[in-house]
Amino acid sequence: xxxxxxxxxxxxxxxxxxxxxxxxxxxxxxxxxxxxxxxxxxxxxxxxxxxxxxxxxxxxxxxxxxxxxxxxxxxxxxxxxxxxxxxxxxxxxxxx
Numbered sequence: 001x002x003x004x005x006x007x008x009x010x011x012x013x014x015x016x017x018x019x020x021x022x023x024x025x026x027x028x029x030x031x032x033x034x035x036x037x038x039x040x041x042x043x044x045x046x047x048x049x050x051x052x053x054x055x056x057x058x059x060x061x062x063x064x065x066x067x068x069x070x071x072x073x074x075x076x077x078x079x080x081x082x083x084x085x086x087x088x089x090x091x092x093x094x095x096x
Contacts, residue, residue, distance in 0.1 A: 005055035005067060007048055012064035013057065013092075014040035020092045042046070066093040 005013070018045045025032040047069050048054055058066040069090040076082030 001060070002056055002058050005048075005057045007045075009057050009059075009067070010041060010044045010048065012046050013067045016022065016067060016092045016094045017044065017090070019095060023095075047089075057060055065092070066091075068092075 019068060021032065021040070022034060025034050047055060052071045053069055054071060055067065055069050057064045067090070068088060070086055070088045073085045074083070
């Protein structure tokens with residue numbers, strides 16, 4: 001079930017974020033490096049503190065299987081047509 005994320009989801013989201021990032025570290029060790037263990041929790045807590053962000057999770061049987069962090073940009077005035085654009089900041093899926 002896809003739903004709006006809650007702060008209580010942060011720990012499971014951090015597991016997914018760490019798994020994804022460490023996979024990137026393994027593939028491109030010349031570019032990515034492993035941060036301190038508490039990095040993932042702190043980074044996600046900051047995302048929850050940003051009022052512009054929208055955060056959703058996919059939950060199956062109490063387990064967060066994926067999450068997405070995004071924001072919607074809206075514009076419209078006398079010289080531009082109304083528009084909405086969705087920008088995805090993070091998207092991650094649990095591997096198992």
